[in-house]
Amino acid sequence: MKITDHLEKFERLDAARGTLDQVEDAELWFWTTVTAAMQAMNAGLHAVGCTEERNDFPTQIMGVYERLSEDEKTFERCALPPGDLHLGLAPLFPDGPEFIQQPPLNPPGNVSLGIPQLQRELPEELQRACRAVEVIEEVRDPSIRGLQPITPERIQSCDRAYAELVEIVRDLVGEPEGDAS
Amino acid sequence: MTPDQHREKAERIRASAEKIDHSVYEIVVEGAYLSSMHWLNHALHKMEVTAEDHDVVHAEHLSGMDRGKIGALMPEILAALDEMEAFRTRYVRGNVAGGLAAARRALELYDVVREAAMAAKSFQQAAAE
Numbered sequence: 001m002k003i004t005d006h007l008e009k010f011e012r013l014d015a016a017r018g019t020l021d022q023v024e025d026a027e028l029w030f031w032t033t034v035t036a037a038m039q040a041m042n043a044g045l046h047a048v049g050c051t052e053e054r055n056d057f058p059t060q061i062m063g064v065y066e067r068l069s070e071d072e073k074t075f076e077r078c079a080l081p082p083g084d085l086h087l088g089l090a091p092l093f094p095d096g097p098e099f100i101q102q103p104p105l106n107p108p109g110n111v112s113l114g115i116p117q118l119q120r121e122l123p124e125e126l127q128r129a130c131r132a133v134e135v136i137e138e139v140r141d142p143s144i145r146g147l148q149p150i151t152p153e154r155i156q157s158c159d160r161a162y163a164e165l166v167e168i169v170r171d172l173v174g175e176p177e178g179d180a181s
Numbered sequence: 182m183t184p185d186q187h188r189e190k191a192e193r194i195r196a197s198a199e200k201i202d203h204s205v206y207e208i209v210v211e212g213a214y215l216s217s218m219h220w221l222n223h224a225l226h227k228m229e230v231t232a233e234d235h236d237v238v239h240a241e242h243l244s245g246m247d248r249g250k251i252g253a254l255m256p257e258i259l260a261a262l263d264e265m266e267a268f269r270t271r272y273v274r275g276n277v278a279g280g281l282a283a284a285r286r287a288l289e290l291y292d293v294v295r296e297a298a299m300a301a302k303s304f305q306q307a308a309a310e
Contacts, residue, residue: 005276009207016205025197027190031215032208035273057275059266060241066270068277075271084274144215145236147182 001084002053003173006043010036014166022159026150030143033162034136041133042084044126044169050118051082058086082118129168135161183233184223191219195291206280207273213287214265217294221258224298228254229305241266254307255297261290 001009013036020029045051056067056078065080122130136158142148182190198212221240225231230250237243240262243251252259265287271277272284 001276009276012205013207016201016208019200019202020197025200027194027215028197028201028208028212031194031211035207035211038274057270057277059270060239066275075267086274141238145218145238147186 001042001055001057003043003046006039006046006084007173010039010043013039022155023150026155027144029155030136030139030150030158033158034140037133037136037162037165038086040166040169041129044129044172045085045118047169047173048123048126049120050122050126051085052119054080054083056080056083058084060086062086125168125172129165132161132165132168136165182222182226182236184226187219187223187226187236191216191223191295194219203281203284206284209284210265210268210273210280210287213284213291214262214269217262217265217291220291220294220298221262224255224258224301225251227298227301227303228307229303239266250304254304255301258294258297261293265290 013032017029017032017036020032022029042051046053054065054067056065058064059066059077063079063082064077065083066075066077068074069076139150139154139158143150143154194212194216198209198216201208201212203209218237218240222231222236225237225247226233228250230247231237237247240259248259268283268287272280
């Protein structure tokens with residue numbers, strides 16, 4: 001999507017995030033956090049030229065995007081260079097242990113999934129943003145899909161990482177202006 | 182996770198999604214999908230297709246064998262999850278027009294998955310019948 005589209009989505013998601021209780025609605029609060037973060041992050045990646053702004057959308061299969069057909073009546077899937085990234089499936093630090101430890105996403109010998117080759121090296125501020133994303137992503141499997149408690153400490157660390165990510169992206173693109181508190 | 186633990190997670194997430202205004206259709210769709218995935222795992226464990234220490238994360242990542250087994254017993258679950266996955270690509274990660282309708286449909290699909298999962302039984306038992 002275009003940067004403006006990511007930011008429009010981010011603003012609505014950020015507002016919805018604020019309507020959920022961090023404890024009572026912990027799973028969906030977290031999921032909204034990561035969904036909003038994904039939009040902000042894609043805006044930042046487009047802004048610095050690491051990924052392409054396009055009118056297509058990432059599927060669960062890395063590198064496979066879906067777009068409207070020319071007559072806008074059907075959808076078609078195609079392999080494309082990195083546009084929007086789907087953060088849960090696209091570790092930005094592919095040498096990190098979190099990627100190696102998730103063999104279902106990249107079983108040994110399977111080169112078809114691959115790792116997106118960004119259009120340019122991540123600038124320093126987006127490297128910090130990626131680390132913030134990793135802090136948020138650390139909660140997803142153990143506590144949202146699994147049973148590890150979503151402790152106040154985890155909620156706070158997610159909240160801080162989210163605020164940092166939003167601040168970085170805001171500085172890069174002049175938006176988003178959502179409440180990241 | 183046990184089937185009951187998946188059910189509890191699914192119901193918590195579904196209850197939280199009730200608080201979301203449908204103008205934020207992305208989270209309505211995501212809430213329906215995330216809770217449906219817990220119902221899918223609930224069903225897979227009851228069907229004894231997957232062990233309780235192995236949960237499926239995405240319907241699109243199921244093996245062909247698992248899809249075949251689920252499709253033989255509960256094709257409506259696979260169809261519903263595939264439809265929701267398409268919604269996530271187009272309306273959550275994408276900005277195709279029609280998000281409100283997708284949100285309404287996702288909640289209907291959640292009900293389909295939940296009902297099928299609650300009725301799930303062992304694959305071997307179903308085969309014997």
